[in-house]
Amino acid sequence: MLTVVKNQCRISFLSIKYALMREMLNKTTFITNVIFMVLNNASFIIQWIVLYSLRNDIGGYTFRQVLLLWGMASGTYGVAHFFFKKAFSLSDIINNGKLDSFLVQPKNVLLSVIVSDVETSALGDMLYGFIMLIIYGITPYTLILYCLFIICGGLILTSISVILSSLSFWFSKTDMIAETGNNLMVNFATYPDGIFKGLVKALLFTFIPVGITTFIPVHVITEFNINLFIIVILVTVIFITLAFLIFFRGLKRYSSSNLMVARI
Amino acid sequence: MRKYLFIYKSELMSNLQYVFNVFAGFIGYFILMVIFLNLWKYVYSNPDEIINGYSMNQMIWYVIVTEILWSSLSGRSFCNKISEDVRSGNIAYNINKPYNYILYSLMSHLGSRTICFIMYVIFGMLVGFIFLGSFPTLSILSIIAVLISSIFAFIISTLLITFIGLFSFVIEDSAPFYWVYSKLILVLGTIFPIEYFPKFIRPILTFSPIYVVSYGPAKLFVDFSWNNFIFIFIAQIIYIIIAYMLCFVTYKKGVKKLNVNGG
Amino acid sequence: MAIIKVKNLSKTFKVKLKEKGLKGSLKSIVKPRYKTIHAVKNISFEVDKGEMIAFIGPNGAGKSTTIKMLTGILYPDKGDIKVLDINPKYERKTLAYNIGTVFGQKEQLWTHLTPYDNFKFFGAIYDIPESRVESKIKELSMLFELEEFINTPVRNLSLGQRIRCEIVASLIHEPKILFLDEPTIGLDPVVKGNIRTLIKRMNKEFKTTIFLTSHDVSDIEKLCKRVIIINNGKIVLDDDMTNLKYNYLNKKIVEAKMKEKVNLDDEDGITIIKDKGYNLKIEVDTKKRSVADAIKLLNPDNIIDINISNVPLEEIISSIYKERDVK
Numbered sequence: 001m002l003t004v005v006k007n008q009c010r011i012s013f014l015s016i017k018y019a020l021m022r023e024m025l026n027k028t029t030f031i032t033n034v035i036f037m038v039l040n041n042a043s044f045i046i047q048w049i050v051l052y053s054l055r056n057d058i059g060g061y062t063f064r065q066v067l068l069l070w071g072m073a074s075g076t077y078g079v080a081h082f083f084f085k086k087a088f089s090l091s092d093i094i095n096n097g098k099l100d101s102f103l104v105q106p107k108n109v110l111l112s113v114i115v116s117d118v119e120t121s122a123l124g125d126m127l128y129g130f131i132m133l134i135i136y137g138i139t140p141y142t143l144i145l146y147c148l149f150i151i152c153g154g155l156i157l158t159s160i161s162v163i164l165s166s167l168s169f170w171f172s173k174t175d176m177i178a179e180t181g182n183n184l185m186v187n188f189a190t191y192p193d194g195i196f197k198g199l200v201k202a203l204l205f206t207f208i209p210v211g212i213t214t215f216i217p218v219h220v221i222t223e224f225n226i227n228l229f230i231i232v233i234l235v236t237v238i239f240i241t242l243a244f245l246i247f248f249r250g251l252k253r254y255s256s257s258n259l260m261v262a263r264i
Numbered sequence: 265m266r267k268y269l270f271i272y273k274s275e276l277m278s279n280l281q282y283v284f285n286v287f288a289g290f291i292g293y294f295i296l297m298v299i300f301l302n303l304w305k306y307v308y309s310n311p312d313e314i315i316n317g318y319s320m321n322q323m324i325w326y327v328i329v330t331e332i333l334w335s336s337l338s339g340r341s342f343c344n345k346i347s348e349d350v351r352s353g354n355i356a357y358n359i360n361k362p363y364n365y366i367l368y369s370l371m372s373h374l375g376s377r378t379i380c381f382i383m384y385v386i387f388g389m390l391v392g393f394i395f396l397g398s399f400p401t402l403s404i405l406s407i408i409a410v411l412i413s414s415i416f417a418f419i420i421s422t423l424l425i426t427f428i429g430l431f432s433f434v435i436e437d438s439a440p441f442y443w444v445y446s447k448l449i450l451v452l453g454t455i456f457p458i459e460y461f462p463k464f465i466r467p468i469l470t471f472s473p474i475y476v477v478s479y480g481p482a483k484l485f486v487d488f489s490w491n492n493f494i495f496i497f498i499a500q501i502i503y504i505i506i507a508y509m510l511c512f513v514t515y516k517k518g519v520k521k522l523n524v525n526g527g
Numbered sequence: 528m529a530i531i532k533v534k535n536l537s538k539t540f541k542v543k544l545k546e547k548g549l550k551g552s553l554k555s556i557v558k559p560r561y562k563t564i565h566a567v568k569n570i571s572f573e574v575d576k577g578e579m580i581a582f583i584g585p586n587g588a589g590k591s592t593t594i595k596m597l598t599g600i601l602y603p604d605k606g607d608i609k610v611l612d613i614n615p616k617y618e619r620k621t622l623a624y625n626i627g628t629v630f631g632q633k634e635q636l637w638t639h640l641t642p643y644d645n646f647k648f649f650g651a652i653y654d655i656p657e658s659r660v661e662s663k664i665k666e667l668s669m670l671f672e673l674e675e676f677i678n679t680p681v682r683n684l685s686l687g688q689r690i691r692c693e694i695v696a697s698l699i700h701e702p703k704i705l706f707l708d709e710p711t712i713g714l715d716p717v718v719k720g721n722i723r724t725l726i727k728r729m730n731k732e733f734k735t736t737i738f739l740t741s742h743d744v745s746d747i748e749k750l751c752k753r754v755i756i757i758n759n760g761k762i763v764l765d766d767d768m769t770n771l772k773y774n775y776l777n778k779k780i781v782e783a784k785m786k787e788k789v790n791l792d793d794e795d796g797i798t799i800i801k802d803k804g805y806n807l808k809i810e811v812d813t814k815k816r817s818v819a820d821a822i823k824l825l826n827p828d829n830i831i832d833i834n835i836s837n838v839p840l841e842e843i844i845s846s847i848y849k850e851r852d853v854k
Contacts (some may be wrong), residue, residue, distance in 0.1 A: 014651055022639045036443060050460055054307055054315060086617050101635045103600045105652050106623035169414045172543060187295045195306040200298060206439050252602050255540055256595055 008108055012115045016083060019118040027096075030120055035260035037124025038131070039256040041074050044190070051254030056079035059194025064136055065218060066192065071132025072149065072214045079154025080161075085122070087114040088157045088182060090165035097256040110247050114158065136221075145221050153213035157185055159243035160209075166243075181208075189214045196241030209235065267363060269370045275375025286383050294333055297391050300327050300455075318461040321396050322486040323457075329482040330454040332388040333417055336381040339425050341375050345441045346429025351436070355515075356522050366426060366511045373422050373450070381418070406488045411491065414481040416500040421477045423507035430511060433518030453478040476503045530704065530736060531574035531597065536606035538592050566592040568760040569606070576703075579730055579737040579769075581747035583846070584757035590740040593757070594708050597738070598628055604854040611703060623655060629693050629720045629736075630767055631709035642673060642692045645681065645698055651822040653700035660699065667695045691725065699730070699778060704736045705729075711746055722748050738781035744837055748776060758844050775843045782806075783825055784832040797821055810838075815830035 024030050046066075057257050061069065093099060093113060102112045133146050164178035171180065188196075188204055193215040196204060205211035212235045216228050301324055307381065308320040310419045318326070342374060393399065402410065431438040453474035459465055469475065479495040497511055538732075544560045549618055567589045574580050584590050595601040599615035599622050608615055613622045636645045643664065648849060650660030654741060660795050671691045681692065690710060697705065707726070711719045729738055747754055747768070754771055756764040764771070780800070788804045796815030801808035810841060811821045818835060 003654075007651075011651050014648060018637055018640060018648065022637070027641055032440070036440065040447065042445075043451050043468075046451050050456055051307065053462075058303075059306055098629065100595070101633055103619065104598050104623055104626070104628045105656075106620045106626060127516055176288050178289060179288070183292055187292070187299065191299055191303060195302045197302070197717050200302065211693075254601065256591075256601055 003238075008111065009171065011107055012111055015112070015115045016118060019116065023118060023120045026146045032095060033120040034124040034127065038128045040164055041070065041125065041128040045068070059192030059196075060190040061218075062196065063212060065222060068136040068221060069192060069218050070190055071129040071136065071146070072217050073186075074125040074132070075129030075146070075150035076153030076157055076213050077186060078127075078129060078152050078190070080124045080157035080263045081119040081122035081124060083118065083154070084114040084158040085117045085119045087165070090114070091168040091178050094165065094168040094250075094254070095172070095175070099251075099254060100256055101229040109251065110162065110244060114162070115260075145217075145224075149217035149221070149232065150230055156209060156213050156237050157182070157241045159239035160185060162243040163246050166246045166250045169253045184208045185210055185213070209239075212236075213220070268367055271363075271368060272371045272375040275372045276378050279376045279379055283379060283383070286380050289380075290385075290387050290393060291336060293387070294391060296331060297324075297395070298330065300324060301395050307468060317456070318459070321398075322400070324396060325392055325400055325486045326457055328388045328480040329390045329414075329485045330379060332381075332384045332430060332483065333390055333414065333421070334449065334454055334476055336377055336384040337418065337421055337425075338377060338380070339421065339446065340442065342415070342422070342510070343425045343429045343438065345369075346426055347432040350432035350518065355521065356519065365515060366508065368408045368421075370419065370422055374377060374418065378417070378507045400486055400487055400488075402485070406484075406490075406493075409490075409493050410481060410484045410488070411501060413484055413496055415479050416497075416504065417477045420473065420500060420503045421509055423504065423511055424473060424477070427507060427510045427514060430514040430518060433514065433521060449474060457483060473503065477498045529573040529575050530576050530611050531572075531594075531738070532609040533573070534571045534605070534607045536570050536593070536596065536608045537565070537604050538589075538596060538601065539604055540564045540566055545713070559748055561577045565682060565760050570757070570760070570762050572638065572755055572762065574736065574738065576735055577730075577734045578753060579727075579751045580739065580749035581754040582738060582740045582757065583742060583744070583747055584763075585742055589760040590742075590757055591708060592760075594706055594738070598626060598706055599623065599631075607787055608723070611718060620731070625703050627697035627700070627705045629697050629707050629710050631690070631692075631703070631707075631712040632735055633749070634689070634693065636681050636689070636692060636696060639680055639723075641678045641680055642668075642684075643677045645692065645696055649696045650698045655700060657675055663699055664695075665699070667698055668730060674808050685718075687714055687721065688723060689710055690714065690718075694722075694729075698733075698735075700736065701733070704738060707737065707739045711741065711743065715734055718811045719743075720745070720749075723754055727749060744776065744843070748772065756844060756847070763844055764847055768787070775846065776837065779811045779813060780808065780838060781818065781821055782808045782834040782836075783822075783830050785825070786829045789825060789829070791824065794824075795823070 035091070037126065043156070048058075048063065048066050051058055052066075056062075058066065091111070099109065102109050102116075105112060129146075129150060133142065133230060136142070161178060161182055164181045165175070167174040183206065188208060188210040193201065193204065193211060210234055213247065216232055220228050221223065304320050304323050308315065308323075311320050313320070315323075347367075389399070424445070425442065428438055428441045431441055452469060452472075453463075458469045458475070458479055460467060469479075476496065476499050480500065484493055484496065534677075535584060540563070541561045542564055544562055565772075571588075582590055582593065587814070590782055592601065596603045596616060597610055599619040602616055611625050612621060613625070615622050633782065635644070637648065642647070646664045646667075647660060648659075650663075655663070664677075668674055671694065673688075673691060673695065676688055681689060684692065694705075694707075694710070710726075711722055716721065726737065730736060737748070739749075739750065752768050754764070754768055755762055758797060783806075785805050790805070790809065791799060791802070791809070793799055796812040798810040798812075799807070801834070807825070809821065811818050822830075
């Protein structure tokens, strides 16, 4: 059992390494992509400078905490999209029968597919996340917590995309649902949770768990709370389990490239 | 002129079948509006407060209008199309055709976005009404004025993006320039009106494209005055002329260069 | 000893129907219409160890669907499959360690890496120790003549070279059965011949059972001893290659463009299919008369252009049907 896990990890890392090598074939494009993503995220600071010129706190956050929030959001996004890029186009892979070559390999299909490519610009997101952490105040303690949280958050984002994309095994035209779900997770993540009330707030800690991926981590890094910490870990495990269960349930209905739309 | 109208019409008809794709965009638009509604409700401690000359309702309507203009523009794919025309050399074939390339791409883009624009206007007004329960007070005449300045804003955006796309004559990839332009508009032009920025930046913003492509129509919608309209209208006319000239000169020079190199 | 056993296998797909235009797409969203397609209908067959079997049929006959069920990609609706006594439905991974697959239309290699690095990657996928991968790569690259370009990135290789690398990549883990799905699709005749020779050599060397699908009759003619023909999801013929050759592949089609009109009548071994004076199409039964003889009858000096081809697979299938009806 242990060797199986070890071999699976080895092949996943190898796959990510090769995919990264492919991205680095053109050095200029590679570096430009990373830098532009850092600048892209940085440009939104202007918005917060203006907002904090109106009030000293927005949603109970100080300006420094907003920077940490941005660091958290882009860090989780970066982890998910760099390591598991293909989880975000899984609907297309299922619909167009591109799982075939992974199904004939003696490895976990889901894992093999999602690590088969990397997103260069997501490296910029991760880099930006660390820059924000440094501005917020980096200590060994915040660094360890931060790394742990972006990994958990990245895994949750990936799991959500896998779960929603797996709907494609059952229904056609569900790629829009997956896309919307992914957008929801990204859009809410860069605004302090204090500005949301009622139904929206309830949604953010349940069906759109931005609360777990970004808001709680920011609170825990600011002020440690063991219960909240455990909740994040627990929710991550639940989401990963669900992702695997639903994907493999759907895989039985996989129809390769045979499910084409017939025109009449 | 008739042939450009024809180009516009045929693009309009052929885009009817993609109506469903617009609905997908509505979801993202709606999320953004929910966020801004919450954000401004938090920043404005009471609904009657006025910050930098704007009430809370006006701030929300402002972002509704600027986002309509931005979302229905679909600028990135249009910019890619122009650069692709340049890079593939397709643009050289257009020289011998009896129409002007700049006007052709302007009309075909307007044609392909019209339905989308109308749908966004309806959806945006609906969202605003549901959130706030009322519309800004506007007379029929001023509504027409707002529409005119919106259409002009659309035309200027299209021409400016055409200009950026034509950069491909000089530098192979114009994407970074488009990126800078889109950041400029999104960060400085859609969320806050110019009055929200520090005094020393305001004149720069007033002369920048932001004033004519997003601030102008939105400002008129939330706080209409004929005085403002005339200012914005004149600025837009000047911008259309400048943007068109920029496109035309870049196109002429680029095509010449292309011919010298043998295409 | 049978290493592939298929019994009463069936698979159906539900395909969404779409009508043209805006109204059509509107309709398909509101009320989608489906059509059930029976891709594979109740087929049974067995394959013995070391056999080279051809699985042929026209496009859409159910070839790929069957091969995908045998390799664990698709779940069968009905019926039993045992490949090496493993049920692909439940033990996909165990099966994967023991079989190799090459899909002509889908590339499994990383194109920016060299074939050598790719083979090492596949070695890691199949958990093969480093030292054994090295020796296996050496052995296979000799057999498939890859030495020349083993260190050139795959994207710089020709299609034929790529297919050879694909086959080698699928042999790294010494599979007992190799599934080849249209391996020669899109290749020119010379390269096709080359690939065939190599496959034959490999079968001899390693005694690997080979399951080959194709819609090209000549692929099979040259490679396989046994052939299964599938059409409309049903097995039409399961027979020895020699029998098939004797009964169906002995006919050639000769199309000729002539300078002058020829008057040719049906003779023993020659059937006239089309006669438009200057353009002639005849079928030659090579059991009774050689092609050279037939050309002589046409008067070679008068031929402007000539084309000699095999009888298309579709016609062989229909002639098989016709025979059955007579019986």
